[in-house]
Amino acid sequence: MFKIAHHPKAFLTLKRNVRKGLLARTKIVLVLEKKASNAKIVAQETGLSYVSVLHHLHLLETENILTCRGKRPYLWELTGAGQQRLTNLKET
Numbered sequence: 001m002f003k004i005a006h007h008p009k010a011f012l013t014l015k016r017n018v019r020k021g022l023l024a025r026t027k028i029v030l031v032l033e034k035k036a037s038n039a040k041i042v043a044q045e046t047g048l049s050y051v052s053v054l055h056h057l058h059l060l061e062t063e064n065i066l067t068c069r070g071k072r073p074y075l076w077e078l079t080g081a082g083q084q085r086l087t088n089l090k091e092t
Contacts, residue, residue: 009065009078024048025056029078032066036077 010025011017027046031037037045043053057076060066068074 009060012059012063014063015059021056024052025060028053028056028060029065032076032078036069036075038073038075040073042076
């Protein structure tokens with residue numbers, strides 16, 4: 001059996017990481033790495049449902065990996081917090 005590579009920012013510390021969630025968050029993070037987008041565009045580009053995308057966006061926001069800005073429709077963008085947290089864990 002082969003391992004699927006997940007994006008480092010897709011891992012959560014406050015919730016359990018299951019395969020389907022990691023795959024969904026990996027797709028979302030990869031889209032948001034290109035440019036800040038709203039949830040509708042992220043859903044279209046990832047092939048995930050709008051409700052699923054919103055759920056994962058809010059989970060990532062709680063972990064300070066994403067932030068939303070602007071007025072409706074909110075633009076979601078990555079912060080540097082997720083990567084910094086992972087590098088700090090590797091050093092300890």
